[in-house]
Amino acid sequence: xxxxxxxxxxxxxxxxxxxxxxxxxxxxxxxxxxxxxxxxxxxxxxxxxxxxxxxxxxxxxxxxxxxxxxxxxxxxxxxxxxxxxxxxxxxxxxxxxxxx
Amino acid sequence: xxxxxxxxxxxxxxxxxxxxxxxxxxxxxxxxxxxxxxxxxxxxxxxxxxxxxxxxxxxxxxxxxxxxxxxxxxxxxxxxxxxxxxxxxxxxxxxxxxxxxxxxxxxxxxxxxxxxxxxxxxxxxxxxxxxxxxxxxxxxxxxxxxxxxxxxxxxxxxxxxxxxxxxxxxxxxxxxxxxxxxxxxxxxxxxxxxxxxxxxxxxxxxxxxxxxxxxxxxxxxxxxxxxxxxxxxxxxxxxxxxxxxxxxxxxxxxxxxxxxxxxxxxxxxxxxxxxxxxxxxxxxxxxxxxxxxxxxxxxxxxxxxxxxxxxxxxxxxxxxxxxxxxxxxxxxxxxxxxxxxxxxxxxxxxxxxxxxxxxxxxxxxxxxxxxxxxxxxxxxxxxxxxxxxxxxxxxxxxxxxxxxxxxxxxxxxxxxxxxxxxxxxxxxxxxxxxxxxxxxxxxxxxxxxxxxxxxxxxxxxxxxxxxxxxxxxxxxxxxxxxxxxxxxxxxxxxxxxxxxxxxxxxxxxxxxxxxxxxxxxxxxxxxxxxxxxxxxxxxxxxxxxxxxxxxxxxxxxxxxxxxxxxxxxxxxxxxxxxxxxxxxxxxxxxxxxxxxxxxxxxxxxxxxxxxxxxxxxxxxxxxxxxxxxxxxxxxxxxxxxxxxxxxxxxx
Numbered sequence: 001x002x003x004x005x006x007x008x009x010x011x012x013x014x015x016x017x018x019x020x021x022x023x024x025x026x027x028x029x030x031x032x033x034x035x036x037x038x039x040x041x042x043x044x045x046x047x048x049x050x051x052x053x054x055x056x057x058x059x060x061x062x063x064x065x066x067x068x069x070x071x072x073x074x075x076x077x078x079x080x081x082x083x084x085x086x087x088x089x090x091x092x093x094x095x096x097x098x099x100x
Numbered sequence: 101x102x103x104x105x106x107x108x109x110x111x112x113x114x115x116x117x118x119x120x121x122x123x124x125x126x127x128x129x130x131x132x133x134x135x136x137x138x139x140x141x142x143x144x145x146x147x148x149x150x151x152x153x154x155x156x157x158x159x160x161x162x163x164x165x166x167x168x169x170x171x172x173x174x175x176x177x178x179x180x181x182x183x184x185x186x187x188x189x190x191x192x193x194x195x196x197x198x199x200x201x202x203x204x205x206x207x208x209x210x211x212x213x214x215x216x217x218x219x220x221x222x223x224x225x226x227x228x229x230x231x232x233x234x235x236x237x238x239x240x241x242x243x244x245x246x247x248x249x250x251x252x253x254x255x256x257x258x259x260x261x262x263x264x265x266x267x268x269x270x271x272x273x274x275x276x277x278x279x280x281x282x283x284x285x286x287x288x289x290x291x292x293x294x295x296x297x298x299x300x301x302x303x304x305x306x307x308x309x310x311x312x313x314x315x316x317x318x319x320x321x322x323x324x325x326x327x328x329x330x331x332x333x334x335x336x337x338x339x340x341x342x343x344x345x346x347x348x349x350x351x352x353x354x355x356x357x358x359x360x361x362x363x364x365x366x367x368x369x370x371x372x373x374x375x376x377x378x379x380x381x382x383x384x385x386x387x388x389x390x391x392x393x394x395x396x397x398x399x400x401x402x403x404x405x406x407x408x409x410x411x412x413x414x415x416x417x418x419x420x421x422x423x424x425x426x427x428x429x430x431x432x433x434x435x436x437x438x439x440x441x442x443x444x445x446x447x448x449x450x451x452x453x454x455x456x457x458x459x460x461x462x463x464x465x466x467x468x469x470x471x472x473x474x475x476x477x478x479x480x481x482x483x484x485x486x487x488x489x490x491x492x493x494x495x496x497x498x499x500x501x502x503x504x505x506x507x508x509x510x511x512x513x514x515x516x517x518x519x520x521x522x523x524x525x526x527x528x529x530x531x532x533x534x535x536x537x538x539x540x541x542x543x544x545x546x547x548x549x550x551x552x553x554x555x556x557x558x559x560x561x562x563x564x565x566x567x568x569x570x571x572x573x574x575x576x577x578x579x580x581x582x583x584x585x586x587x588x589x590x591x592x593x594x595x596x597x598x599x600x601x602x603x604x605x606x607x608x609x610x611x612x613x614x615x616x617x618x619x620x621x622x623x624x625x626x627x628x629x630x631x632x633x634x635x636x637x638x639x640x641x642x643x644x645x646x647x648x649x650x651x652x653x654x655x656x657x658x659x660x661x662x663x664x665x666x667x668x669x670x671x672x673x674x675x676x677x678x679x680x681x682x683x684x685x686x687x688x689x690x691x692x693x694x695x696x697x698x699x700x701x702x703x704x705x706x707x708x709x710x711x712x713x714x715x716x717x718x719x720x721x722x723x724x725x726x727x728x729x730x731x732x733x734x735x736x737x738x739x740x741x742x743x744x745x746x747x748x749x750x751x
Contacts, residue, residue: 023733031729092729099727 007048015041028080028090032073039069101154103163106147107180110190111229113140113147114197117222125215133215134205137222141201144229145194148187155187156608162235162299169238176296181235185612188440189232189372192447195586196364197225199579203455204356206576207462217257217354224250228365232372237286237296240373244282244337247366248275254357255350264352271346278336278343285329288313292322302379309383327380327387330373331394338370338424340398345675347421351413351467355458358413363420363454364447371427371443375436378613382434389519392432392512396523399425401672403533407540408658408668411467412457415541419493420450422530426508429523435511436613437606441594442508444605445492445500448586452489453538455580456482459572460545464552469541474550478569481577483546485584490542492587494535495636500591502633505531507596507606509632510625514618531632536639543647598625 014037021034043062050058084090117140121133129136154161164177182190201221208217227250231243248271256268286296292308293301311322334340339347350362361367374381374391381387402421409415423446430439459482464472476483492501509531512524571577595601606615646654658665667673 019737023730023737026730028729031733095729096727099725 004052011041011045101159101161106150110144110147113144114222114225118219121215121219133218137218138201142198145198148190148194152187176238179235180233184608193228193365196447196451200356200360203576203579206573220253251361255353267349267352271350274343274346275336278333281329281332288326305379323383324386327384334370334373338367339421340394344421348414348417351417359451359454363450368443374431378436388432392523395425395428396526399530400526403530405671406537410470412469416453430508433512433515433520434616437609438507438511441605442504445504445591448590449489449492452583452587456486463569469544471552472545473548476546479571485580488584489587490538503591503594510628513628514620532635532639535636536643539640539643
């Protein structure tokens, strides 16, 4: 039986990779993937604790997260495509029209 | 007696007329606006007759209709007190209002604001009736301000004319000064008695004898203070010195308005107030003397101004001022019944004079009596009723004005106090001036040759031009004739015992205002009466001599006493005095302090400074917004770390 702490450590590692990737990468697709990593780290955590506490609510919440992540990916990728068509690049350093 | 349905209808019928005309006037009633207006006011008159019948049968109504304001111990209701005093006012107000509404059908015919005129006239009647029927000071105050508002609307009725709009503003602002004092008086009554209902106040009025109160650092006698504060309101509304300046300017309004509001009813509200509060005034000799002296001075000064004016309506307006002075004079010597009696007769003969003047103006289209003359043969009815009104106003024996004026002069004489004697002498002077200036007006308007200039401009000779004058339509002359009957006969109910009458009027009012004690013999009474009548005849004779026989003499007298003439012609320079002492400094203060400093620096400073500061702050804050996603990402991560660290540390 794998103890709970291992799951938590795994979740933490995956989340940290996500955060690092989001902050260090400049390619918008890679940043997207980093966000997905963070969301999945949260899912691991939720399900592990759900099993540990014998409470189904964590798993239900994980489904919600998956649904939201799917919707977010669909919209996000559509935005990325629109951006790419306009700017011919996926590099976020070159997008600063919103500068105040 | 219980409150009857027709008591409630008295004020609320005109209100219904107002609502109908103000809502539907523009689209529906239009040039038929007089139908609801006249019918509702006439209905109110009928109800007033029922109310008078009840009061004469000794049944006095004092009932609350509706609980208006309840706040802690402060309770005010909309209620009715219909006692002899109110009954007299009801008859005066509704009779004059009905006749003047009918007259206005002819006078205002074809005016673009026809429905607006009748709507405001109805609203005025409602407010005036609320004022006289109220059973508490707040309802009185409501009516008081309501009639002031309607007066403003109707003076400025021709609002596209600057002088009319200015006159309306002047009337409203001058009245503010008086009403401020009146308001304070009502507050003082509430502070002293804890209630505003007449019966509760007047039955406990003896409690305040000898009480003193600190008012603006002045250790004042309480009854004197309250009486004088209330009298402030009366001074403003009834155009007494020093707040009389608005009334002559108020003549910018249409003539029916002058007749109803600025002669017969609204301006007499001050006299009604003093009579209604007679239990309070009786407690203070100082206040009574102030009332008598201010009344007498106004009476005298207004009469002297009227002698040299040339505007037909302004002469009658000064005459109104002067007669209101008579009423206050009577109240001031304790003869409230005589004051109210004069109010009652004055309403008829002064409304008659105004409406006849309106009839003249309707025909000749000018207000300047120097451009009139010789109208007698063109307007026989107007001429006849004008003479009746003038004789009544001048106090010629047998007519209404004689009985009431004589009653006042006799009361002043019989008071046998220094103040009484002083006001008696001024009252006698007034008895001379009134017929003098009214008959000067008549002789210049109706007698002699026509001096009109504008008719010769038609290019076909003056004798042709004169044929343009014509008598007013029946809808105007019939109310005139009815008012003339009132001007002759209304006073017959108050004939003093010495002339074989029963002084029914004074007896009728005795339960409300009491009766002063006179110390005089019959011989003295005959003497006083003879003296005032002789003076009136001298006034008439002098006017006839100066303006019928030797028509060039008045001009020469004017030249000989140029200084006096100029002072009188310019109304003692009161307007100029106020202009320099009050209006100019106020305007200077407004322009140089309020506009230049308070408004431009302080208010604008705050209003523009706050958004300016926010703008400058955001200018520096916007540098954070780089538009680069990774920067936002770092902020979010740093924020998350910061919050988690905070949560861990504070656990």
